[in-house]
Amino acid sequence: MTSIPAARGAALLALAGLAALASAPAFTRMRTPDRLVRGPGVTAQWRLSSIHPALAGTPGDTDVFDLAGGRPGGTLLVLGGTHGDEPAGYLAAVVLVERARVEAGRLIVIPRANASGFTHNVAQEGHPQRFAIDTPAGPRWFTFGARATNPVDEWPDPLVYRLARSGQTLAGSERRNLNRAYPGRPDGRLTEQIAHAVTQLIVRERVTLALDLHEASPEYPVVNTIVAHQRAMDLAALAAVRLQEAGVEIGLEESPRALGGLSHREWGDATGAYAVLMETTSPIQGRLRGRTDGALAVSGRDRFYEAASRRNRLSVPFGPEGWPIAVRVARHLAGALAFAASLGDLDPASAIELSGVPGYEEVIARGLGPLMEPER
Amino acid sequence: MTAGGLPAIAPAGWPEPATLAVMLGVFAALAVWRRWPIGVSLLAGAWAGAAVNGDLLPHRHLIEGAFSYLDPILVIVTAMIFMRALADGGALACIVGAVERRLGGRPALLLPMLMVIVMFPGMVTGSSTASVLATGTMVGPVLVGLGLCAERAAAIIAMGGVLGMIAPPINIPAMIIGSGIDLPYVGFAAPLALASFPAALLIVYWLGWPLLRQRAGRAAMAGLAGAGATAASPFSLWRALAAPLAAAALMIAPRAWPSAVPDYGLPLAFLISAAVAVVVSPRFGVVRSLVAATEDVLPVAGILTGVGAFIQVMTVTGGRGWLVALMLAAPAWALVGAAAVSVPAFGAVSAFGSASVLGVPFLLSMLGRDEVVTAAALSSLAGLGDLMLPAAIAATLAARALGISDRRRVLRRCVLPAAAIALVAAAMLAWSPQIGRWLR
Numbered sequence: 001m002t003s004i005p006a007a008r009g010a011a012l013l014a015l016a017g018l019a020a021l022a023s024a025p026a027f028t029r030m031r032t033p034d035r036l037v038r039g040p041g042v043t044a045q046w047r048l049s050s051i052h053p054a055l056a057g058t059p060g061d062t063d064v065f066d067l068a069g070g071r072p073g074g075t076l077l078v079l080g081g082t083h084g085d086e087p088a089g090y091l092a093a094v095v096l097v098e099r100a101r102v103e104a105g106r107l108i109v110i111p112r113a114n115a116s117g118f119t120h121n122v123a124q125e126g127h128p129q130r131f132a133i134d135t136p137a138g139p140r141w142f143t144f145g146a147r148a149t150n151p152v153d154e155w156p157d158p159l160v161y162r163l164a165r166s167g168q169t170l171a172g173s174e175r176r177n178l179n180r181a182y183p184g185r186p187d188g189r190l191t192e193q194i195a196h197a198v199t200q201l202i203v204r205e206r207v208t209l210a211l212d213l214h215e216a217s218p219e220y221p222v223v224n225t226i227v228a229h230q231r232a233m234d235l236a237a238l239a240a241v242r243l244q245e246a247g248v249e250i251g252l253e254e255s256p257r258a259l260g261g262l263s264h265r266e267w268g269d270a271t272g273a274y275a276v277l278m279e280t281t282s283p284i285q286g287r288l289r290g291r292t293d294g295a296l297a298v299s300g301r302d303r304f305y306e307a308a309s310r311r312n313r314l315s316v317p318f319g320p321e322g323w324p325i326a327v328r329v330a331r332h333l334a335g336a337l338a339f340a341a342s343l344g345d346l347d348p349a350s351a352i353e354l355s356g357v358p359g360y361e362e363v364i365a366r367g368l369g370p371l372m373e374p375e376r
Numbered sequence: 377m378t379a380g381g382l383p384a385i386a387p388a389g390w391p392e393p394a395t396l397a398v399m400l401g402v403f404a405a406l407a408v409w410r411r412w413p414i415g416v417s418l419l420a421g422a423w424a425g426a427a428v429n430g431d432l433l434p435h436r437h438l439i440e441g442a443f444s445y446l447d448p449i450l451v452i453v454t455a456m457i458f459m460r461a462l463a464d465g466g467a468l469a470c471i472v473g474a475v476e477r478r479l480g481g482r483p484a485l486l487l488p489m490l491m492v493i494v495m496f497p498g499m500v501t502g503s504s505t506a507s508v509l510a511t512g513t514m515v516g517p518v519l520v521g522l523g524l525c526a527e528r529a530a531a532i533i534a535m536g537g538v539l540g541m542i543a544p545p546i547n548i549p550a551m552i553i554g555s556g557i558d559l560p561y562v563g564f565a566a567p568l569a570l571a572s573f574p575a576a577l578l579i580v581y582w583l584g585w586p587l588l589r590q591r592a593g594r595a596a597m598a599g600l601a602g603a604g605a606t607a608a609s610p611f612s613l614w615r616a617l618a619a620p621l622a623a624a625a626l627m628i629a630p631r632a633w634p635s636a637v638p639d640y641g642l643p644l645a646f647l648i649s650a651a652v653a654v655v656v657s658p659r660f661g662v663v664r665s666l667v668a669a670t671e672d673v674l675p676v677a678g679i680l681t682g683v684g685a686f687i688q689v690m691t692v693t694g695g696r697g698w699l700v701a702l703m704l705a706a707p708a709w710a711l712v713g714a715a716a717v718s719v720p721a722f723g724a725v726s727a728f729g730s731a732s733v734l735g736v737p738f739l740l741s742m743l744g745r746d747e748v749v750t751a752a753a754l755s756s757l758a759g760l761g762d763l764m765l766p767a768a769i770a771a772t773l774a775a776r777a778l779g780i781s782d783r784r785r786v787l788r789r790c791v792l793p794a795a796a797i798a799l800v801a802a803a804m805l806a807w808s809p810q811i812g813r814w815l816r
Contacts, residue, residue, distance in 0.1 A: 012416060023435040123444040124684060124729065126437060126692030156447060158639035159501050160546055160631060169561050171551040171728075219740050221557055258560050287733050288701045290392055290694035291429075304694075304701040313704050313741055 030119045030129055034143050036094055036111060037373040041067040041101035041356065048110070051204060052186065052197035059153045060194045062115040064201070065097045066108055073105025074208035074343050074350030077201070077273070078336055080110065082178050082212055082263070084117035084145020085127055087297055088280050088328035089213030091142065091368065095333060096357065098373050105340075105352035108205060113212075114178040114194060116153045118145035127284065131294035133325070134367075137374030144297055148176035154190040164188070166260030174261075179212070182266035202271045208350045209235070209339055212263040212277040213332045217286030218305055218314045218323070222279055225251035226335070229268025229275040236276055238342035239335065246360050248334050274343075278335045280328040281316050300324045330363035391429070396695035399425035399686065407766075414766050415678025422682070422689040429693050441688025445680035445726070447641075448505060452673050452773070454646035455509030459777070460669040461650040462619055463513055465657025470616035472517045480522055483587040490515050491536050491580040495572075498540020500627050502548035504727070504762045504770045506642055507537035510623060512777030522587055526778045531789035532583045534763065534774035536576070539797070541727070542759045543572035546631070549731035550755035556736030559747055566815040567752035567804065575800055579793040611656075619653035672776060679767050687729065696733065704737055711741060716802040719754060720794075723761010724768070731758040742805070746812030753804035760797060763790050 038045060044066035049056035080093025093111035100107060112118055121127045121144070132139035151157070154176050161175040162168070164185055174180045176191050184195025202210055209232070216223045228236035233254055240252045255264040255275070268275035283289045283302040290304050301322030309318035316323075337357055344351030358371050403421030406412040412420070419438065426434035462468045479486040494515055498507035512533045519529035541547065544565040551561050581588065623645060630639035654662055690696045699722070706714040715738045723730035735754045742750050762770040768783060771790055775783040804811055 019435040020439055022433070023439040026436045027440075121440065123440050124687045124691060126688050129436075156641040156643070158630065158641065159503065159548065160551075160639075162631075162634045164635075169546075169551065170555060171548050174555065219737055221740065221743070256558065258562070259558055287697065287737055288704070289697045292692050292694070292697075302697075304697050308701060308704060311705060313737075 026129060027120070030143060030145075033112065033115065033118065034141070035376055036063070037098050037376065038065070039098040039100065039356075041099075041107075042097060043068040048194070048197045048201070051201045052193060054186070055193055055197055058190060058193075059116040059119060059150065060114070060190045062110060062112050062194075064108060064110050066106070067097075067100055067102045068106045069102035069104045069353065071104035071353075072349075074347075074352050075106040075108065075205060076336070076340055076343070076352050077108045077205070077207045077210040078110070079113045079198070079210070079212045079263070081112035081118065081145075082114055083147045083214060084112070084114065084143070085122065085125075085147050086213075086215035086282065086285065087131065087142065087144060088215050088282065088325060088332055091133070091325065091372075092213055092329045092332035092336070094142075095329065095368075095371060096336065099356045099358070099371065100354055101356045103353035103355055105208075105350070106205075107340075107352065107354065108201070108207070110198070113198065114149060114191070116149040116190065117147065117178070118143045120146050120150040120152070122146045122148075126292045128292070128294040128297060131297040133298065133369050133372055135369040135372050135374045140369075140372055140375040144294065148173065149178070149191045149194075151176070163260045164192070165266070168258075168260045170261070179214075179263055180261035182261055182263055183270040199267065199270055202267060202273050207271070207273045208352075209274040209276065209343055210263070210267050210271075211336060211339060212275075213335075214277060214279045215282040215285055215328060216279045218281050218283060218316050218318050219286055219288065219308070220279075220281075221315050222253060223281045223315050224249065224331070225253055225279050227253050227255055227264045227277045227279070229255045229264050230257075231268055232274035232276050235274050235339065235342055235346055238345055239338040242338035242342060243334055246334055246338070248331055248360055250331070250335075276339065278332060280331050281323050282328060283318075283322065298325045300328065326363055326368040329368055330358075330360045333357055333363060334360040392694035392698035395425050395428055395693045396690065396698065398428050399690065399695070403686070413675065413678055415675070415680075415682035418679070418682025418686045418766065422685040425689045425693050425695070434689065437688045437692055438685045441685035442681045444684030444687070448503075448769075449673075449677045449680055450643040451503070451505055451641075451646070452509060452676055453670060454643040454650070455506065456669040456673045457666060458619070458623065458646040458650040458653065459509060459513045460665040460672075461653035461657070461662075464660045464665045465653050466660075467611060467616040467619060467653055467657055468513055468517070470611040470613060471514055471620070472521060474613045474616075475518050476521055483522065483584065486522075487580045487584040487587065488577060490518065491532065491539075491576050494533055494536030495540030495543055495576060497624075497627060498537055499543045500546060500631060501642060502541060502546040502551075503642070504537035504541040504759065505773065506627070507540040508533055508770050508773045508777065509646075510620075511536075512774055514620070516774070516778045519584070519587075520778065523590065524584060524587055526780055527785045527789050528583045528586070530771070530774040530778040530780055530786040531793070532580055533777060534770040534786060534790055535579050535583070535793045537770045537774070538759050538762050538794075539572045539576045539579070541762070542568060542756045542797075543576075544568040547752070547755050547759075549727055549735060549758040550751055552728060552731040553735040553739055553751045553754050553758075556732070557739060557743070557747070559751060563748050564752055567749045567811070568755070570811070570815065571752055571756040571797070571800055571804060575793075575797050578796060582793065583789065615656050618656045619649045622652045623649035676769065676772055676776075679772075680769075683726070683767055687726070700734060700737060703734060704741060711738065712802055712805045714738075715754060715805060716757060716798050719757035720760035720764055720798065723758050724764030724766065726767075727758045727761040730761050731755060734758075742808075746808040749804055749808040749812045749815070753801040753808070756797060756801040756804075760794050763787065763794050
């Protein structure tokens with residue numbers, strides 16, 4: 001290591017200051033949330049803080065969209081944006097808010113479950129800050145966030161995170177991961193409070209089925225799969241059959257009992273709801289991806305993943321067509337429809353009838369853009 | 377990258393490795409040829425990588441990447457302040473003198489004991505940095521005072537830090553690798569102990585061999601940096617130990633009683649302990665010590681800042697993915713060798729980063745064997761990353777603790793011990809099913 005003269009050091013310091021100032025707008029812009037459109041089926045819109053008032057005014061508060069039907073039935077909760085860097089779950093929730101109508105039962109949608117995760121990106125991942133979906137009226141931009149709560153909102157991380165309920169230990173940064181924080185704590189750190197609010201929402205609103213939408217890398221073993229709490233396995237099996245009939249290849253796994261903090265485990269244990277998580281696959285989540293930008297988030301094409309697939313290193317097939325966002329969102333929407341229909345099969349009193357939600361084939365055929373409202 | 381509106385000039389066929397070559401070339405040219413500081417050279421390499429991809433103003437990525445290691449930098453700065461307070465206040469000399477008087481004549485007993493002391497902070501925090509910084513200035517002078525050369529003493533501290541990070545109960549790379557496949561952090565104690573404790577004993581005797589052979593420790597005491605230690609000290613030993621004990625308590629308590637004691641992080645633990653050292657010591661120039669401690673860590677902080685920006689641009693431009701894909705392209709029989717080389721090498725930029733970026737894919741490619749033993753072995757390889765250039769954080773900080781200006785002199789002493797750890801890990805990877813059965 002060598003020292004540098006004072007004048008050159010001062011120049012470097014000034015350069016660093018300029019770079020920091022020049023980049024500031026890019027970071028602060030992420031604090032303005034995407035504008036979502038209330039669709040015709042939305043009957044009420046409220047904030048998560050109405051469940052847990054301590055969240056009011058914090059970066060963890062988020063919009064909750066309520067779509068109530070004319071006839072009685074079950075209640076379906078759909079969570080998108082648990083992880084801000086998994087756009088298919090977020091966009092599927094947005095499509096539900098903008099297009100779904102509920103004929104029977106009730107649908108509650110939280111598109112940005114961890115709103116703080118949408119205000120930053122994970123350092124060294126080089127993710128885009130936003131990506132565009134081409135609608136007939138032009139591109140509509142969405143935020144590409146991070147897996148965990150913004151460290152500006154919750155800091156410092158402990159070196160080791162010990163889950164409050166199970167005592168299980170995880171790497172410290174996982175304390176900011178909403179899907180490791182359930183059932184949450186009312187007096188915990190921000191992420192634990194968000195988790196607590198979601199769990200209480202399930203209890204208070206008597207949710208019949210809670211569905212958490214995710215994406216994972218193509219090398220991850222639990223991918224293109226439904227993970228269900230043991231009480232929800234019959235329901236999930238019915239939904240999986242429906243999905244297979246619709247042409248959606250999907251696996252089914254029971255939620256491991258040894259893994260604490262996860263939605264499909266803790267919601268099922270702590271509430272009366274059927275708890276289910278769905279995973280699609282996306283190369284921008286993975287470690288083998290090449291150039292990383294907004295185009296990759298949308299196209300889902302990557303030549304390194306193609307090569308890895310030829311060597312049988314992946315959990316899903318990966319061809320030149322990749323895994324485009326339309327396919328990934330279509331899988332989640334088809335999943336929501338299949339679960340809603342299957343609830344009625346198990347218990348007619350809990351039936352949920354949805355209309356206006358595009359089916360799997362329709363999303364694939366038309367693409368995602370024509371199904372979304374234009375940028376406003 | 378699109379900013380600047382310039383066309384990318386990286387070749388169309390192989391843009392990722394070509395970009396990586398440009399980045400490494402610029403870094404090496406500036407660091408080696410122009411003798412620029414390593415951190416600044418890394419930043420320049422990162423900028424060059426973005427520029428050949430058409431982004432002349434990649435400030436968002438440079439800033440975002442540069443903040444990757446903010447937490448480790450805070451740990452290092454505050455730990456250095458703690459160390460300075462111990463040394464400048466005189467507590468350190470008192471402790472060193474006491475240890476030398478009681479155990480200096482029995483190096484066969486003293487060496488393993490000192491190794492455990494060095495490893496302990498890493499074992500409870502999962503951080504080699506914490507180990508080296510918390511114990512380096514205490515254990516290093518003891519070893520030098522007994523007659524060991526400074527390079528060997530620093531190597532023992534650096535290796536102890538890395539082994540403490542690997543050893544149970546807390547191994548963060550293992551947690552990161554396990555979480556990549558939803559493997560709970562359960563059942564890791566035995567394989568991690570196997571990967572660390574036998575190697576620790578072997579390494580401390582190997583590096584401390586001159587002491588075992590000559591038994592000349594006491595005679596060499598005259599040259600001890602803290603020479604005043606053997607003379608009348610202004611301290612009682614317990615008073616001198618107040619600050620180190622406070623540091624140990626602040627590190628252990630949140631882990632031992634997580635529901636009762638909040639964990640506010642290592643920086644606060646080190647600052648409180650430094651304050652304790654100031655209170656129990658005779659008056660000394662606290663401001664001068666603070667400035668000196670900050671100056672000591674600036675080069676290391678610069679390297680970590682540069683490394684963060686470098687990795688960020690490497691990821692954006694696809695170089696990181698190309699490297700990972702290259703490693704995983706190895707045939708099944710060569711996977712163990714590929715892991716033994718690439719996981720520590722990538723750990724050069726961050727042991728935790730290597731665990732996530734390479735450790736998880738390697739574990740996935742070895743599924744169906746014993747996943748716990750495999751993850752433990754991979755975490756051990758990732759831990760070795762703290763000895764790899766350009767950051768070589770464990771060796772760099774150990775060299776600083778011993779006042780060695782050229783860290784390569786320490787790194788040379790670490791080569792064989794690190795190879796021994798890598799061999800143990802490779803054997804665990806190769807025979808993970810058998811080792812798993814044996815351990816249970």
